[in-house]
Amino acid sequence: MSKRQVVSRDDYELYSIKMPFLLRKKQRDSFIARQLEKMHPRFSTACSVDSKIGLSKKGLTASVAVMDTVTLAKYKSKTSSRLFLEGNKKRTVFSMHTSFLYSFTVCFALTLLFFLSYFVFNSVKKKPAVTVPQIEHYESEPIEKDFSLFAFSSVLEKIKVNSGIVSSLCVEQNKMSLEVRNCFPEQILSSDVGIEPSVSELVYRQDEPLFSLSWKRTYFTEPKPLENASVLSQQLRNSLKEKSFIPQSELINAVGMTLYVDEKDFSLCMNSLSEFCLENKLDFKMLSCKKENSQVNLSFELVHSETELTIHSLVAANSHLFVPQKKYESPSLYVSPQRNFIGSVLQKDGHLVQFYLDEDGKIKGVYK
Structure with missing residues (x-):
């Protein structure tokens, strides 16, 4: 077993970069490169970069470690495993085979030697062209997330802060849409939400503003099919019946159903579904919630999911936004x-x- 290699604090820089949602890998790399040009005083093609992307209180952020490539090669010559950072040993970086690093270092050294020779023997001094540095990009862990869920989380938080109400929700495999009332689009779609959805015109019903918004879902991994759909369907049916939720219809060869839930019981129903999904590593492939009189028409289909952020957890945690609790005024005391x-x-x-x-x-x- 090779000895754990710890990178000295003097040999790396660590940055936290706020990321936009819905960016593919090449777009993320380009965005990080542009930000590092502003933040890192010596950022160039001589730098190697390791990034990890995750959700924090500030939104979607990238933790980016920057090292000189030659210095990195010296560390990697001593170990074939990932490196640890001094002062932040929980953060591992540059998980990469040594042979590749050697090849990269040799190529970099030859390129550098060529440019030095050019400037020494060329008598005509020319101003070098300005080029955008290309990141030698490392990712210690693959990014396999539906980034539209981070946007969904931000939208729900904005609705909550501005006392809005979700009249309906529709989640499809490639699209999400909401109908929102009691708040305005500009209150929801601030810059930190990270999406540019389609927004309907603003209308008023019973003196309340009402609008809808929708955006595409972005999958980095397709949902896996369920091999034990019939067993899970029976377990889900029994779990809901224990809480007096009776389905109106069920899907065949899949896990899903339609049921009507009294609005006062909507939170209980969604929390029950969320617990079931959590236990069985499931999430909604399709979900429709729409209020009809004093009930909520609830339809859904479940698929396998191992993502950290899930639709079921977001809807359950924000169920009060879908069916706000009614405030009853205490009647004046009257006794016969x-x-x-x-x-x-x-x-x-x-x-x-x-x-x-x-x-x-x-x-x-x-x-x-």
């Missing part, structure tokens, strides 16, 4: 005369006077 009855007095003339407490706490008499 029988409960406010104090007593009665029979007068000499034979009339009966009954005494009660009124709403102000005063005694009132009623002749009978």
Whole structure:
């Protein structure tokens, strides 16, 4: 076993770069290169870059380590495994075979020697052309995520902050769409959301703004088919029936159903579905939530999923946005005369006077 190699703090720079959503790998590399040109004072083709992309409180961010390629080759000559960073040993970088690094270093050295020779023997001084540095890009772990889910999470957070309500949600394999009321598009689609969806015109219903937005879903891995669909369907059916949720119809040779849920029970239903999905590593391939009178029409199909961020967890955690809790005003206390009855007095003339407490706490008499 090779000895763990730790990169000295003086031999690397670590940057955190906020990333836009919905970028393919080449686009991500180009974006990181442009940002490093601004942030790293000596960034050039002599640099090697390792990046990891993940979701943080700031949104989608890239943790980017930058090293001089020759210095990196010296470290990699001592180990064939990944390197660890001094001061941040949980962060591993440059997981790459040594032979490839040697080849890259030799090519880089020959290229550098060629340019030095050119400037030494060429008597005519010319201003070198400005070129955009190409990243020698390393990724310690493959990125296999539906990045549109990060955008979905940001949109839901914006709706929550601005007291909006989701009237309907439709998730398809290649598209997501929402109908939102009680807030405005500019409150939701700020720059940090990271998407540019299609937005409908703004209309007003019962003095509330209403609009819809939709965007494409981006898959880096296709969902895997379910091999035990019939078993999972039965387990899901039984799980929902235990909580008094009865399906109206079910899919054949797939895991999915349609059911009507009372709006007061929508959160319970979504949390039950989320727990089932979590236990069986599932997520929604298709989901439709639409309020109809005092019920929610819920249709869905489940597929295998191992992504960190899931649709079921986002919808369950934000179920109050789909069916907001009604606020009931406490009615003024009214107690029937029988409960406010104090007593009665029979007068000499034979009339009966009954005494009660009124709403102000005063005694009132009623002749009978």
